[in-house]
Amino acid sequence: MLPLRASAVPVFANGQGGANCALCHTVVPQLSGYGRYVLMTNFSRGLNRHLQMMQNRSLPIALEATANASNPAATGLPALSSSLVQWLSAGFLGKEVSYFASVPMVSGGFPAASVDQLWVADNAFDRGNGSLQIGRFATPVFAPWISQSLSLSGYGIASMQVGSNAATLADNRWGASYTQVGANGLIGNVAYLAGNGPIENALATVDEGSAWSASLQFLSPEKHWSGGLATLVGSNLNSGGAIDRYTREAALASYDIGRFDLLAIGTIGHDTLPLPLSAASSTSKAYSLETIYAPLSWLHLDTRYERINDGLGNDTTNYIVDAALDLRPNIVLTVEDLARPGATPITQYQLLWAGPWFRNRMPPGTMQPTPDLHGLSAAHARALENGRSIFYTGKDLAGVRIHGPDPLRAYQSCAVCHQPTGVGGVRLPDGAISAELGPHAHMRDNMGVSSATNAMAGMPGMSAPAKPWSIADFERAIAHGVDNTGMALSPVMPRWQMSKRDLHDIALYVLTQLHPHG
Incomplete structure (x- = not known):
């Protein structure tokens, strides 16, 4: 099961005084530098915990829904369908414990099989600079970028599978993750990852085996540059019953200035036995170059070039262009054209809504009384x-x-x-x-x-x-x-x-x- 594209969480906007979605997003669902920092720190930095808990007492959930169309039409779907309908909840269970849950009802146009993400994090380690996350979460290899793509197609570089190895950088998997926030924007992470099945099989490793990941990233909302290095090391059974031991090394560099956002991602992987009934190993390589330009505050243009080679003779080149229009901060219309050499271009359309969103409204019971104006000029x-x-x-x-x-x-x-x-x-x-x-x-x-x-x-x-x-x-x-x-x-x-x-x-x-x- 492919993971869902992550999205906006209006519960957070409502809990932060009815903040504009642009606080954390350039355009939903893509994150800004501030939003990436908030997500990378498991919501422990950049959000007012007290106000969020007050808001969640009255309305702890939100709904996200999309209307989608494609030309040519997607296989097995009508001309107009919904790619995603899901419940979202996020916030704080106490002063130092944050949580997130996304529970889809519709995924990819069909009834959803299980929860997408469900995790809690204890953010009290090392005087509030360390966070232990447990549950089902995005693989912590550049997740603030990979899981929050403006593009309707997502990142092919992240969803690349090698032979019968279904583990990818885009997966949401059960496990435990520790994040350490350092000085000068440095953030380190190490995680143990199991399978990605339903909650009753949280520790099962049949489909994706188990893996360890580690990353060191530089991420600061006040700096133009961000990026980092990451590795994923794991093993699983291929479809022939043999153990495939694999690695994925990744690097990312991002430069954000004004209306431009430039992003480059590269990965190199090695699999010992990716194919059943074969002793052949493989070395996979992929890279992505992307530019996002906002000529107007309500319009974002995304152009991306991807080259993906799984090391088994499958070489894919993607040319992707997206235009995202903010009809309102929580209502976004996106049009995408995906082209591959020798293939028919695919044009996709999506209208996304997330709500309810209470703009410029403090959570109930949090505002100071109106000043006493008696006797004043x-x-x-x-x-x-x-x-x-x-x-x-x-x-x-x-x-x-x-x-x-x-x-x-x-x-x-x-x-x-x-x-x-x-x-x-x-x-x-x-x-x-x-x-x-x-x-x-x-x-x-x-x-x-x-x-x-x-x-x-x-x-x-x-x-x-x-x-x-x-x-x-x-x-x-x-x-x-x-x-x-x-x-x-x-x-x-x-x-x-x-x-x-x-x-x-x-x-x-x-x-x-x-x-x-x-």
Whole structure:
């Protein structure tokens, strides 16, 4: 059974203050650098756990569905069908335990046979820098890229089978995986993988045998470059009953700048006995070169060249072009053309919806009370109301959204990263911890505890101040990333761009209305 293409999880968007899907996706289902980091760390970095648990109390699930067509028509399917209908749930079972479940009802146009992914992760190892994942999950060899393809065809380089060896880099398999987050964007992983059958056969190794994987990746949302090296070593029984011992070595390099995303992936594999009744071994090779361009915020164009050789005489070349249109952040229309030398081109169409999605809405019961405006001048009251709107929704009362240096990139609202009360302590990418706000704003250490400096997380700036903050101090911190002592804040903190009036109003609200400790 082929794994499903991974997708958007509106449960997360709803739990992060009704964030735009573009927080984690360039276009659903492809992940942005931020989304890749969140997925690679098993959701332990970059999401507000408290808000997510509050949201999941009222609505812990979401639904994803697609309508698909193909020319020529897919074998065994009507002209219009659904390739995927599935339930999705994700979040936190406690402060340090995250989970994810995707349960398809329809897969590939036919009734689904089993769960797609189902795992839990304990993220408390090594002071929150280590995560142990158990269950059925994507093979951790560049999964944030391979499992989240914009292309309707997915990556042929990842789904390549060699002879009777059904194990591929695109599989979702039962097992255990440990991820260690290091400094400067380095993330290491080691995993043991069993079969990919139903849950009652979770430890069975009949179809795919068992394998170990290891990878070292560089992945930081604030850097243009990302990539890494990975290996998969395993064995299984071929269809003739002999043991095929195999390896897969892989390398990935990605460069993301503005509207362009360049990606190169290469693999080399070796199988000792991939064919039944044959002593021949094989050396497989494959590579993929891809460019994704966004000429408009709602349009992404993906072009990819793939060359796949399984070492057994099967050599495939793919030319793939996709155009994905965001009708809404959670509704995407994708058109793809797949061409191979000597074969009839295949054109595919897909309309994807995932929801429900509650845009710009904080989870129930999490917002601070409306400020007491009694006795204030009309201008002062209006400023506080406007600042409150920006703090919770990222938009002013006129509906104008604030943004960082890159207007195409989406962020959570101030309240999601710094907590609705301003207490901070949310774990963010690259070891940063969101600051506590209010008149005595300061950083918190990497365990979420107030500290004079954030040295443990390696983040300079915002040491416990000798004097209270002023409106001008907050304006400088918000717009220029400099605290009230003149030190630069972490690059994870966006340098927000907005009107002078909005900047004044959000600074006024943060200074006068946030009292994290009562």
